Amino acid sequence: MSARIGVITFPGTLDDVDAARAVRYAGAEAVSLWHRDTDLQAVDAVVVPGGFSYGDYLRAGAIAARSPVMGPVVEAARAGLPVLGICNGFQILCEAGLLPGALVRNSGLRFICREIRLRVEADTAWTAGFEVGSAITVPLKSGEGRYVADEATLDRLEGDGRVVFRYAEPAPNGALRDIAGVCSTDGRVVGLMPHPEHAIDPLTGPGADGLGLFTSVLTRLTAAA
Amino acid sequence: MTVADQTGRTTLDTVANAAATPEQEQPHAALGLRDEEYARIREILGRRPTDAELAMYSVMWSEHCSYKSSKVHLRRFGETTTDEMRRHLLAGIGENAGVIDVGDGWAVTFKIESHNHPSYVEPHQGAATGVGGIVRDIMAMGARPVAVMDGLRVGPLDAPDTARVLPGVVSGVGFYGNCLGLPNLGGEVVFDPTYAGNPLVNALCVGVLRTEDLHLAFASGVGNKIVLFGARTGLDGIGGVSVLASETFGEGTGRKKLPSVQVGDPFAEKVLIECCLELYRAGLVVGIQDLGGAGLSCATSELASAGDGGMEIDLDQVHLRAEGMTPAEILSSESQERMCAVVTPENVDAFMAVCERWDVTARVIGEVTDGENLRITAGGEVVVDVPPRTVAHDGPVYQRPYARPAAQDDLQAATTAGLARPSSAAELAEQVVRLASSPQLASREWVTDQYDRYVRGNTAAATPADAGVLRLDDASDRGIALAIDCNARFCLLDPREGARLALAEAVRNVASSGARPVAVSDCLNFGSPEDPAVMWQFAEAVDGLAQACAELGIPVTGGNVSFYNQTATTAILPTPVVGVLGLVDDVRKAVPAGFGAPGDAVWLLGETADELDGSAWAGVVHDHLGGRPPRCDLAVESRLASVMAQGAARSLFSGAHDLSDGGLAQALVECAVGSRVGASVTLPPGDLDPAAALFSESAARMLVSVPAAAEADLARLCVEAGQPAARLGEIGGDALTIAGIDPLDVAELVIAHTATLPAVLDD
Numbered sequence: 011m012s013a014r015i016g017v018i019t020f021p022g023t024l025d026d027v028d029a030a031r032a033v034r035y036a037g038a039e040a041v042s043l044w045h046r047d048t049d050l051q052a053v054d055a056v057v058v059p060g061g062f063s064y065g066d067y068l069r070a071g072a073i074a075a076r077s078p079v080m081g082p083v084v085e086a087a088r089a090g091l092p093v094l095g096i097c098n099g100f101q102i103l104c105e106a107g108l109l110p111g112a113l114v115r116n117s118g119l120r121f122i123c124r125e126i127r128l129r130v131e132a133d134t135a136w137t138a139g140f141e142v143g144s145a146i147t148v149p150l151k152s153g154e155g156r157y158v159a160d161e162a163t164l165d166r167l168e169g170d171g172r173v174v175f176r177y178a179e180p181a182p183n184g185a186l187r188d189i190a191g192v193c194s195t196d197g198r199v200v201g202l203m204p205h206p207e208h209a210i211d212p213l214t215g216p217g218a219d220g221l222g223l224f225t226s227v228l229t230r231l232t233a234a235a
Numbered sequence: 236m237t238v239a240d241q242t243g244r245t246t247l248d249t250v251a252n253a254a255a256t257p258e259q260e261q262p263h264a265a266l267g268l269r270d271e272e273y274a275r276i277r278e279i280l281g282r283r284p285t286d287a288e289l290a291m292y293s294v295m296w297s298e299h300c301s302y303k304s305s306k307v308h309l310r311r312f313g314e315t316t317t318d319e320m321r322r323h324l325l326a327g328i329g330e331n332a333g334v335i336d337v338g339d340g341w342a343v344t345f346k347i348e349s350h351n352h353p354s355y356v357e358p359h360q361g362a363a364t365g366v367g368g369i370v371r372d373i374m375a376m377g378a379r380p381v382a383v384m385d386g387l388r389v390g391p392l393d394a395p396d397t398a399r400v401l402p403g404v405v406s407g408v409g410f411y412g413n414c415l416g417l418p419n420l421g422g423e424v425v426f427d428p429t430y431a432g433n434p435l436v437n438a439l440c441v442g443v444l445r446t447e448d449l450h451l452a453f454a455s456g457v458g459n460k461i462v463l464f465g466a467r468t469g470l471d472g473i474g475g476v477s478v479l480a481s482e483t484f485g486e487g488t489g490r491k492k493l494p495s496v497q498v499g500d501p502f503a504e505k506v507l508i509e510c511c512l513e514l515y516r517a518g519l520v521v522g523i524q525d526l527g528g529a530g531l532s533c534a535t536s537e538l539a540s541a542g543d544g545g546m547e548i549d550l551d552q553v554h555l556r557a558e559g560m561t562p563a564e565i566l567s568s569e570s571q572e573r574m575c576a577v578v579t580p581e582n583v584d585a586f587m588a589v590c591e592r593w594d595v596t597a598r599v600i601g602e603v604t605d606g607e608n609l610r611i612t613a614g615g616e617v618v619v620d621v622p623p624r625t626v627a628h629d630g631p632v633y634q635r636p637y638a639r640p641a642a643q644d645d646l647q648a649a650t651t652a653g654l655a656r657p658s659s660a661a662e663l664a665e666q667v668v669r670l671a672s673s674p675q676l677a678s679r680e681w682v683t684d685q686y687d688r689y690v691r692g693n694t695a696a697a698t699p700a701d702a703g704v705l706r707l708d709d710a711s712d713r714g715i716a717l718a719i720d721c722n723a724r725f726c727l728l729d730p731r732e733g734a735r736l737a738l739a740e741a742v743r744n745v746a747s748s749g750a751r752p753v754a755v756s757d758c759l760n761f762g763s764p765e766d767p768a769v770m771w772q773f774a775e776a777v778d779g780l781a782q783a784c785a786e787l788g789i790p791v792t793g794g795n796v797s798f799y800n801q802t803a804t805t806a807i808l809p810t811p812v813v814g815v816l817g818l819v820d821d822v823r824k825a826v827p828a829g830f831g832a833p834g835d836a837v838w839l840l841g842e843t844a845d846e847l848d849g850s851a852w853a854g855v856v857h858d859h860l861g862g863r864p865p866r867c868d869l870a871v872e873s874r875l876a877s878v879m880a881q882g883a884a885r886s887l888f889s890g891a892h893d894l895s896d897g898g899l900a901q902a903l904v905e906c907a908v909g910s911r912v913g914a915s916v917t918l919p920p921g922d923l924d925p926a927a928a929l930f931s932e933s934a935a936r937m938l939v940s941v942p943a944a945a946e947a948d949l950a951r952l953c954v955e956a957g958q959p960a961a962r963l964g965e966i967g968g969d970a971l972t973i974a975g976i977d978p979l980d981v982a983e984l985v986i987a988h989t990a991t992l993p994a995v996l997d998d
Contacts, residue, residue, distance in 0.1 A: 024690050207692070211692075
């Protein structure tokens, strides 16, 4: 039986269709989860996709982090459920307290959409299939993608090997220490600003590098089963 | 105006009151109605209109809504469209957007529309709501919107106001489209002094639907309910109707006037899209209409006139976001993100449940009646009682005088013949780079990098590709291609030929991907229709475009007209923007943009003539605009498109790029820059001087990359089709080497081409 990976839709979520497609391309079953759901339908992992949940009102990700579905997601994540937050999903995971730091307005104050290279720097549930130190090319598309945290947190993240992705060139959004993605202490919750789900087929993206995140988690789930 | 009673409290201007007070003066002129138009309204109603009726007629009979100056000319599109051209058309001109049957039960709907004046007043919100409006038009056809494009025209790059208008417009288009989750496939950014006080923001949206889901705007079935859903109705975007409001609310009432430009909330629209699609899937909608220009006035009168005729609306049921709104204001409000549906009584509960799931506010505001009139009540009193067709369709029609301006002959006589042409290798190279780095031809990345082109995962090509290519759905490799184009400099020199050339270029762009062009949408931007010279430009362009579409056998399916784009007496360049939709049988076989792989051959399809009048070269190097535009032979254009489609199906091309602004030189530079690889080529055979060979803008030409193994096949295909073709050289190396001119380093070309816009627009 194939793994079942939940994909959450909040009002204003945009990349849920892309995340679900990436899950299917990787060989898993995509399970739609609605923001009002409180039952995760026993999924094996969860993707919190990109978009503008609740219109980014208040602060990007702030309202979604407090929506009904996130209660059980946070609880399950703390118990080891693999969770991937992409773009707005990363913002939501930070707002929900699953990941440290915050995402603020790009330093150039403009939305940025371009293909960028990322270095994979940590072995996590979502990057197990990559060699640490390898590079992938995926789209970045966000207006509030500048990762920030206090110096002590940044030092700790680097010291603990929790910087999962770093921009290979100087971060276009001004992210501190060029950080593009980080993970939880157990390496099972990962958040990143760029969009691996838009790089699963050379027809529609820069290549298929992004698919590796979704196949990685499947490998982990299968190995654990 | 509303009458104050003796207690000072305002009372409604009811139908009964209007009948009883025929002598009451009304501010029809301030609302834009001419005396004879006002008299006509009184004649229709047999009394003076109420405030609310006056508001409805004035806005629905405006140029924007009634097409009163353009109607007589737009008929040309209908007259030149044959039954054969209509064969795949499920809906055409007159509906919210044209719908084309693309086979296997799929249909595509697309439309381009202007939002020019609001984008000058408030660039960000004006452009944002321009995107929002065209997206709702597409939703109203029963389709899921799947992509947007935008054509932007502003003053010179270094003009002070461009620094306000362009970044504002781009952030508005990006803000709204990105937040809606619609990929932006590209479009145009054009700089010209005539747009300095009149920027053009033309937005295109394309949607996809199953043919059985096609929805049209009509209200039929007596007893069916009218449901208003989406955002609340407020005081924004009321425009001229505030003349009525200001009579009602004098100084000291504490009510602030709101800006006349509407304010967009893309989050509300995203939710509305998903809500509408769920309503369609559940079969809960009989008819649907978006609320755009003229708000409820337009939606109710159009729904009623397209249905059985009678409708009752109770304005007390409309969910409002401001207190004390008058009936005229409620009817004229252009608050965004609203839709109006016709629902059978037994489906109302299910309809409301879907809206509740998406947190969309919905209210039953009326029903279809067996009467003949649209009757609207407020506070239990009848404030509107009109035959709906007289509001929606029977507006005034004008035969505006038009005349070829006397200066046209001088303009056409001032050709480029006397301009100095470069001849040395160094001079030619310098001009190639000068063009590539000019604001007119420099990279638009600064703009398009602010737009999401990946969302929904179906974008096979987007800007800077000539055409956007979109997969229709995951299950099939069927797709579409889209391009919008207009060279308004050509249109000034000859509006008829210019309009034909705009169509030719859009067709060529779509064809560059290998797609078959099938339908047209147009956005006709012109100066004042009261100026006979402008009206002549308009008449020429429309007739030229209509005939050109007939020659190509592809129908105009809809669009819009924007007049009064002028500052004092200076009109914008005549700008008939043409959008073309093409079909792609297999998106995986679509031809990529730019150069192919190193080692592949570079071929030029088509013939180059000495046609520099109106060219980018004349404009950039000599600041010259005069003469006659390039020849436009649509049979030749059609042949090229057919060769591209056949070649793509046989996978003969590894890359393609059409030749347009800047000619062969610019096409080579853009291919080299886009693919980050050089090439070694000769100029096309013939006796043209090098400047003409490089910079001429002859139509019907395409630069293609051909793998060695496919060259013989392509040669055969060209011979069979009678397509002129020449092998220019091969891709490879770090330099663009054109015989007879100094080599150009690709890395330096990248900088020259991409640095221009950021240098001016980055703070």
